[in-house]
Amino acid sequence: MTAEHTPTKQSKAKQQPAKQLLQSAASETALSQAAMLWGLGDWPSLLAAAENWNPEHNSALAAYKIAALLQNGDIDQVKAILAASDFDVIDRQLLSKLLIAGVLNSLGKARACSFEHARAQQLFEQSVNIGLPYTAPATLLRARASTQLAQLGLPNIQQHETAPLFNPDTAHFLQSATAFFQDEPALELALADYYQREQRFDQAIVHWQQVSAMLEKDTPQPYYERLKEAYRNVKGFPLGSVEQETLRGDIDKHKLLAAIHAKLEPEFYFEIGVQTGKSLALAKCEALGVDPMPLLNVELSKNAKVITASSDAFFAQKSDMLLSKQVDLAFIDGMHLFEYALRDFINTERHLKPCSLIVIDDIYPGHIDQANRDRCTRAWTGDVWKVKAILQQFRPDLVMLAVDAYPTGLLLITALDPDNTQLEQNYSAIVQEYLSKPLPQAEVVQRDGAVSGKNEQIFKLIDLIKQCKKQGAGAKVIQEKWLELYSRGISQQ
Template structure:
């Protein structure tokens, strides 16, 4: 829904109105709602549902009759309702009836997932279903897209009475940027550790991997992106470059979600051999970044993730409270160790906040995609990092010879076109050697 808002509820369309009335059909606050997305001056947000409940403004006597005049609403939204509606085509037509001639209907319904009666669960939807609804009601489906995260794999559709051009270019959705103007904590709260600086480790990995294409999420001042000697792509919505980037580097000033949603790195483009993730310091963001990068990476590529080792529980807070801040990125290691046992995971004792090397990638693996929602609910629950994380108990030394050997093996198997099975067999043999 944020993407719908960012693409359509902006610019001239909004400025031409004295105010905006939004109706959320089936909008009872059961697992959260869309109201916060549409907050703003002049916005009137109403929810309609079959029974009274949290956030319900209008209780419907008839599920197929909305108590509003024809063409009276600027925006109608409905999310995760249509599958529970026995005669969904009637509900769709009614939502279009109350919509203004130049208004928008934003519709979200699952294309997959288990039975979840509320009180019934009747349907799953594909793009052709949305096209059929538009034809049946005599309106236009402007665009649709499938959110591949599971288990629901939601289908999103944008509808209007008028034919509207699909917005061009990537969408800038709202992505929180953590403030850095927090007061310094105590020496213990601001402590860091590590034998070798992470940038020195990245430099060594570049030399051993000799990647053909490098991808970096979270460029900030540009120091790590400038290490690349190959084609390099940087992604950062708010970079603060200290100096111009080298000619081989391209910077996209976008949130990573927006970059990947725009398919900026298409299936036909050369796949990255090396990627560094240092974006938002929240579990769900780094999880999505990993999922998106793995999907587009070469099976013999290496993904490196920053900030996996907070040195104090306060540094691991989901809200920034210290100058040294890792957020809850540390949870990604535990998540991958549980759900992706097929990967090779190597934590490194780098300064200031550790690195995680991930190899043996499987671009076609759907485990994280299919289980995304329950994984996020579980791992974003408040939790302090355990002592073994704070103490870096399982971390390798960055200059451990095995790290270089793994990089060499990835370069060699990439050149030979080895299968993922052969790549993993060779990597695990190296990792199992004595230090």
């Protein structure tokens, strides 16, 4: 084809009827408007303008609309536009540029929420500049950062030197940030940090715990350090009414644990959740405690060792320490959220023998408000009560005895099966199902089915464990012998 016959844009336009010309002029205007609003990061205005476009007929406009919808978290609309639009190579390139820029923008917002302003500014700038053949003007870069911070209810980055980090109107911040970061660790992180700076440590603890509930086993140790700082400084949690703070039990848990140590005579004791060291100090044998923020104030035996790490980090990196040991007794008393206690049980069982004994604390809230995942009372069990229900549902093979210990009950578990993978395999489904059961039933608070802390069954169970250990008996034998002794095991109640 000679140059003479190459159809230029102009000659193509000449052949177009007037209606098409008008449409394409309107698209050009819409496109420059879209590009400007996108540069500014004004997603609400961009979406309002998009109401007048017909993105199916112009996939470049569709790309801008998609970028704004993604910033607003509207995935369903994005899918619908993608299905209806026909992107050519050029517009695909634009779309991918905008998507990458969108990720950078979201990261910038997350950094802003966790007070990393310099990094936030950098990310906003990278987002605006991505794919541009020149550097965007400084005013545009500043505008992008301002709009994003304003959308989060945060003051402008330029004001950070002098202005308070957050809008003094905290409620406004919470509202706008929650709208943008629902169920996002970044929001919880920002709130935890905010309350810590404000020295409102009880609230900071609640939000640090939420951060770790969301990040689960990936919670970085520095967050636990901040939580520890909050615990060190907290003057106390809001005191609920007398009823809300009810505690029950006919034997003190440390007294009962001491009696279990004396009767069982473990060779090795393992503990998750050490705090002051009161329960770890009961071990006279070799002992290992794990806590990401121990606050030791009790003298421990010289055979006791404390590892500063979350239980998840311990099991991921250091649990070999347990392999060569005969762990006869393990006490799970770490994070008071059921998924933590469940993971602690799964990981602990894997390292124990069938005739070892696991004790789980906090299975009985004294009042339903103590079972709240967000702590709102001084006495707090969180929703660890769910672990007992989960074990009854998924592990009927275990021998369990729930004890009416003071202040929040204890669950004794034996006939362990280190090779059983039921809980592990169903972990995600279990967590999903049990997260939607927010409140314990009355029978949980009333401790239906719990035995007294002075009940002979506790010591019969320990005798059985010792006997089975001597004989090297397996889990099945322990279960059968227990049923012979007490036909109504807790798993049948």
